[in-house]
Amino acid sequence: MSCHLPLLATLHAQGLRRTPQRTVIVEQLCHNRGHLTAERVFRLASRHLPALNIATVYRTLETLRAAQVVTAFVTPDGLTEYELRRPEVRHHHLRCRRCGGEWVLPGPPVERLRSQIVNAHQFHPDLDHLVLTGLCAKCAGGATPRSTQAG
Amino acid sequence: MSCHLPLLATLHAQGLRRTPQRTVIVEQLCHNRGHLTAERVFRLASRHLPALNIATVYRTLETLRAAQVVTAFVTPDGLTEYELRRPEVRHHHLRCRRCGGEWVLPGPPVERLRSQIVNAHQFHPDLDHLVLTGLCAKCAGGATPRSTQAG
DNA sequence: ATCGTAGTTGCAAGGAGTCGCAACTACGAT
DNA sequence: ATCGTAGTTGCGACTCCTTGCAACTACGAT
The missing domain is CATH 3.30.1490.190 (Ferric-uptake regulator, C-terminal dimerisarion domain)
Structure with a gap:
């Protein structure tokens, strides 16, 4: 059972759209556990959706963060990384x-x-x-x- | 007694130059205790040295950090801030x-x-x-x- | 004092991330 | 099924920060 479907449902429940771009991004987050930079998400996702735009990736990751689907954090190097949110595992x-x-x-x-x-x-x-x-x-x-x- | 002189001496002891740009930047760090972004350092310092270039500010702050004169840290917002290093006051x-x-x-x-x-x-x-x-x-x-x- | 040279600067170009806008489309209502 | 519309996208311009290079200069040797 794919993990992206319930996450997209979470978005939808908040009045947000389940676009192909968001779908493929969430899929990559599910397939590649651990921290991912926006650039890496972009590279992974654009293999499946070549017309994907980097600005959309940034916006989508921010949308996912605001929707509490994803955790975003700044490393001490100043890089922003993203990870699927698992609130029960702190x-x-x-x-x-x-x-x-x-x-x-x-x-x-x-x-x-x-x-x-x-x-x-x-x-x-x-x-x-x-x-x-x-x-x-x-x-x-x-x-x-x-x-x-x-x- | 100005605090910038011993700091510039620290640089010099490491084989680095005491340029007017570095002098004015270190002076501002001494005069404005607390955290300063590069942009703020630039604005403060360029009042005293109008031809100062922003790239020089960034480079100088990095040089000062590497020389352990300054502490640089990334805030959770992703901003880099600088502060005179006071190792005895953690x-x-x-x-x-x-x-x-x-x-x-x-x-x-x-x-x-x-x-x-x-x-x-x-x-x-x-x-x-x-x-x-x-x-x-x-x-x-x-x-x-x-x-x-x-x- | 002059000189040589390696450290440093200003500048313009470049990279990563952001923003505004016109065009597109997901999707609920019918 | 169609339609309307608000959410979303791609795109190009913009901002902040970085980088490479030619020109400049701090400073140690003489």
């Missing part, structure tokens, strides 16, 4: 700025930070999806990180 | 995405997160200077945040 990423390796950071440590911020400052931080760059153990001169590779 | 920012208000988050909670990541994953995250967006107490419908206003 996770973060550790990304090595030297080798590019990436690991999943499970939710609890960041949740503790969130709690501390809420309690001490009554501030509600957007901490659903963090990408933290740094150096992995190997590049920093040590052993392998212990968490799972990112997916 | 701090972070809470910025309200609705009202734009900004508060300082002192170091310890993030340090605890860092320790947890290092211990569990042998990953050394870049956590010297975080900007966390979210909703302040007022915009989220509560009382005022308790930490100091950002400076």
Whole structure:
């Protein structure tokens, strides 16, 4: 069962159109789990819909984000990346700025930070999806990180 | 005593030139504490050096960052901001995405997160200077945040 | 003081992302 | 099935930031 149909239904339920462009973009997001830049989405999607325009890709990704179908986040490098939204799986990423390796950071440590911020400052931080760059153990001169590779 | 002279000396000690452009840019960073976008640096500095070119500003800020005179960071909005580097004062920012208000988050909670990541994953995250967006107490419908206003 | 040269600049072109508009079309009503 | 219309697209122009290059110059050696 394709995963894009319920997502398109979500759009439709919000009064938004299920255009071929949006369909193919959502399909690619389903087929290529993990983070995708807009450019990559464009390249993947335009194989199936050659007349697709890059401006449409950006707009569609923004529409999907606003519709909470997709999560968009800015990496510390200043790149915007997109990922299908999985609200029940709150996770973060550790990304090595030297080798590019990436690991999943499970939710609890960041949740503790969130709690501390809420309690001490009554501030509600957007901490659903963090990408933290740094150096992995190997590049920093040590052993392998212990968490799972990112997916 | 102007703060820009020792900073320019730092550049010089690294084999880099103390040009008038760099001087005026560093002066503005000293006079205008807090976060500055490249555009704002450009506007401030070009009052003193009208022929200054925006490309030079970007390059100079990057040079200053590489020389560890300046900290550069990408906000969750995707904007790059710069701040004089003060390694002995490790701090972070809470910025309200609705009202734009900004508060300082002192170091310890993030340090605890860092320790947890290092211990569990042998990953050394870049956590010297975080900007966390979210909703302040007022915009989220509560009382005022308790930490100091950002400076 | 002059000189040589490598670091740096201004400039124009280029790339990534955004925006406004005319043309197109998804889709609910009939 | 057709129709009307508001949502959406492709396109070209625009903005912000980056890049390559010729010209300039900071500065160490003399």
